[in-house]
Every structure is written in structure tokens, then in C-alpha cells.
Amino acid sequence: MIFTLYLSRNFNQPLMKHLCLIFFMVALASGLSGQPFAGGIKGGMAATQVAGDTYGGYTKAGINAGFFVSLELSEKWFVLMELAFVQKGSRFNPNPDLVERNAYLLRLNYAELPFMLQFRKGHFALGAGLSADFLLSHYEEVNYFVVETDDWRKLCLNSVVGVQYRLGNQWKLDFRTVNSITSIRKNAVPGSVRRYERGFGQYNDGLILSLHYTILPSAKR
Numbered sequence: 001m002i003f004t005l006y007l008s009r010n011f012n013q014p015l016m017k018h019l020c021l022i023f024f025m026v027a028l029a030s031g032l033s034g035q036p037f038a039g040g041i042k043g044g045m046a047a048t049q050v051a052g053d054t055y056g057g058y059t060k061a062g063i064n065a066g067f068f069v070s071l072e073l074s075e076k077w078f079v080l081m082e083l084a085f086v087q088k089g090s091r092f093n094p095n096p097d098l099v100e101r102n103a104y105l106l107r108l109n110y111a112e113l114p115f116m117l118q119f120r121k122g123h124f125a126l127g128a129g130l131s132a133d134f135l136l137s138h139y140e141e142v143n144y145f146v147v148e149t150d151d152w153r154k155l156c157l158n159s160v161v162g163v164q165y166r167l168g169n170q171w172k173l174d175f176r177t178v179n180s181i182t183s184i185r186k187n188a189v190p191g192s193v194r195r196y197e198r199g200f201g202q203y204n205d206g207l208i209l210s211l212h213y214t215i216l217p218s219a220k221r
Contacts, residue, residue, distance in 0.1 A: 036072040038217050041065075042084065042174070044210025050090040050184070052202035054191040055104055062087025064208050066112075078118040080127060085136075086112050088204045102143040108152065108184065108204070109136045114160050125164040131178060132157055133204070151189075156204065157181045164212070172212040180204040 043065040047058040066084025073079060089106040116129035133156040140147040162176025183201025185192075192200040 040214040048088040048206040052193040060091040105141040107139040
């Protein structure tokens with residue numbers, strides 16, 4: 001609840017209200033469907049880069065935190081849905097003793113809504129799916145000067161692939177890779193790349209490590 005209030009007060013309030021409504025409606029529908037479900041909170045770190053910005057490496061660190069709902073389809077198959085806040089972007093700090101490119105910093109704050117299908121066996125779960133990133137705020141800096149632009153897309157689609165390890169009855173360790181399917185910019189810029197045979201653009205790539213804590217356990221567990 002505190003997490004939701006923080007986002008709604010500091011970012012796009014109508015957007016956050018709609019996302020929270022969607023998330024809790026799906027959670028409610030899961031409970032009313034008669035299928036066993038579990039819910040809880042998650043928190044962790046993201047290491048990200050932007051493909052097409054001419055800077056390589058997962059050098060931008062950020063946080064990833066939010067809520068999740070897991071719906072049990074069968075003994076081994078589950079659907080996982082989340083509503084979370086994630087910080088993405090790119091960072092390059094030049095070495096002052098070398099002739100290198102300009103310093104660069106890009107911060108992109110998103111509300112993410114992932115849907116994943118998971119296969120669980122023993123302590124492990126493998127999952128894959130899609131996520132929608134809704135842009136909350138952005139900040140770009142080149143050589144320590146702020147760049148004012150409204151070139152960033154408000155909605156981005158991503159592929160998600162990950163693995164979970166159950167640490168106990170209520171704790172899970174989650175590692176996943178999240179890669180943009182659609183460009184995060186409205187227009188191509190120098191250095192832009194092509195992905196999935198689409199037009200040239202820039203794309204978020206992220207490695208996310210987080211802990212999931214189950215508050216509402218499944219009736220079967």
C-alpha cells in the first residue's frame with residue numbers, strides 16, 4: 001500500500017490508478033475463479049543497458065519493487081502477474097586520463113506489468129512471458145548537461161525469461177532477463193540498432209535479481 005501511494009503521488013497519477021485497478025481486478029478474479037493463488041511483495045536490483053546508445057555494458061543500477069500474484073493452473077504450471085516499479089537506463093563514466101566519449105546518464109522510471117507462464121519442479125521454476133512498461137519519468141544527461149527531450153515512448157513491450165528458486169515456504173529468489181521488443185524512443189538517433197526485423201531504434205535490456213515474499217499463500221500449500 002505504501003509503495004502504491006508513493007508512486008501515485010510522485011508520478012503520473014491517472015496512469016498509476018489505472019494500473020493498480022487492473023492489477024487488483026485480476027487478483028480478485030483469480031481468487032473468485034476457485035483456482036489456488038498466492039500473492040505477495042518483491043524487491044531487488046536491476047542492472048540495465050540501452051542497445052543503440054553506443055555505450056555497452058550493464059552499467060546502470062536501479063531498484064525493482066512491487067507486488068505479485070501467482071495463479072495455480074495445475075500441479076506444475078502457474079501464471080505469474082506483477083505490478084512493480086523498475087529503474088532502467090544507461091550510464092557511462094569516462095576515464096579523465098584517457099581520451100574517451102562524453103559522460104552519459106539516462107534514467108528511465110517505469111511501472112511494469114509482467115505476465116509469465118511458469119513451469120515448476122522441485123525448488124525451481126522456469127518462466128517466460130511478456131511485460132508492458134509504462135514510462136513514469138525520464139532524465140538524460142550528456143557530458144553533465146541536461147538534455148531536454150520528449151522523444152521517449154510512454155509504452156514499451158518486453159520479452160521476459162527467468163528462473164526462480166524456492167528458499168522456503170514464503171521466500172523465492174528470482175532472476176530474469178527483460179529485453180525490449182519495441183523501441184524506447186519515438187525516433188531513430190545516431191547509433192540506433194534494429195531488433196526483431198523492426199525499424200531502427202533504442203532498446204532496454206535488463207538483468208533483474210529480486211526476492212519474492214509470499215503473504216497470501218495458496219490454499220494447497
